[in-house]
Amino acid sequence: MPEIKIMTSNLVKREKYLKTLGTYLGKPLIKILLGMRRSGKSSIIRLLIAELLEKGVPEKNIIYINKESLEFEDIETYRDLYSYVVKNFKGVEGQKYIFIDEVQEIKEWEKAVVSFLAEGIGDVIISGSNSRLLSGELATLLSGRYVEIPVHPLTFNEFLEFRKEFGEKKKLDTEECFREFLKYGGLPGIHYLPFNEELVFQYLNSVLNTILYKDIITRFKIRDTALFDKVVRYLFDNIGNITTAKRIADYFRNQRIKVAVDTVLNYIRCIETALLIKRVYKYDIKGKRHLEFYEKVYLTDVGLRNGLIGYREKDVNGILENIVYNELLARGYKVYIGKLNGLEIDFVAEKHGEIKYIQVCYLLAEESTIEREFGNLQKIRDNYEKVVISLDKFFVKELKGIKHVYLIDFLREEDI
DSSP, X not given: OXXXXXXXXXXXXXXXXXXXXXXXXXXXXXXXXXXXXXXXXXXXXXXXXXXXXXXXXXXXXXXXXXXXXXXXXXXOBHHHHHHHHHHHTTTOOSOOEEEEESGGGSBTHHHHHHXXXXXXXXXXXXXXXXXXXXXXXXXXXXXXXXXXXXXXXXXXXXXXXXXXXXXXXXXXXHHHHHHHHHHHOSOGGGGGSOSOHHHHHHXXXXXXXXXXXXXXXXXXXXXXXXXXXXXXXXXXXXXXXXXXXXXXXXXXXXXTOOOOHHHXXXXXXXXXXXXXXXXXXXXXXXXXXXXXXXXXXXXXXXXXXXXXXXXXXXXHHHHHHHHHXXXXXXXXXXXXXXXXXXXXEEEEEEETTXXXXXXXXXXXXXXXXXXXXXXXXXXXXXXXXXXXXXXXXXXXXXETTEEEEEHHHXXXXXXX
């Protein structure tokens, strides 16, 4: 068996994920870390392996396959994977662990993984960067014997932890760090670079290009790459705005670019599959029901957007909405767009049967803005919590019975 090469001295522990994985270790469940490329899945796996070794688990009892490494390029199919694991665990006693990073690169990998589980060959922890990882045959074969652990880019609290570890200043300015977070986003890899706009954006663009060309264009055999690039830029440029395939197709037609609605919809689905974007569905507040159609798209990481099209102050409202949306997801909420008699509520956040109604804006500087943000929430006739989040540091804590929270305080707290 190849020697396990685990370097953790330059890694920052993301305790939330390690704790969750620790809860499921040893249980007859396949643990699946699912997240966009470069969101930190590999580091979490390496840290968990390091913890196991520190606890006395023999190295021979751990197999770590990283499909981004040429060392494992010969493992191409489920048969290769099964043979490799069985061969390297031959004669090994005790609890064994199988880690597979970027498992979607192995053809029909689910057949081997199901066999590992059925035969008790080892505890299985895998990672993937494709939202269809859990669709089709795997879900059917496992029948609930897996647990999905979504891995998000860094939250602002985690961003601060990384800045403390890698930043040049001993004492952090939280508001300055927030401005960096707003511009550069939450991919862990940026913290290994000097915080220079040119270098960080160059890194973010390289990550984006890898996702677009390796995970989408090549995988889905997209031929019209120029049109695909235009759709990506449109989505990135319209976060927080109403965005449907028809609206995009109509926009292109106005630009004298002929495109079918079905083509645009297919591109959006491919981009979503690579976990670059999330489509947000509507929630009818009055009828208390989820609606099957959507109208907004948010990015998994705002830094990728800024690296592609540049950071612009005029876009700050959409970026702030995106940051709040990502934070709510990281806290385990299901998030929807609220609709009430023609009015829009930015987010309806639902967890454990409880609901929060949230409005997000840049500044509450105008009376009309205050009336819109608080007034829309006032019209909701139930007793669930209603919150306005903005960058007004000294605005009143409550207005008309509705809570106001300074955005940085919201990001720093464990919950609203």
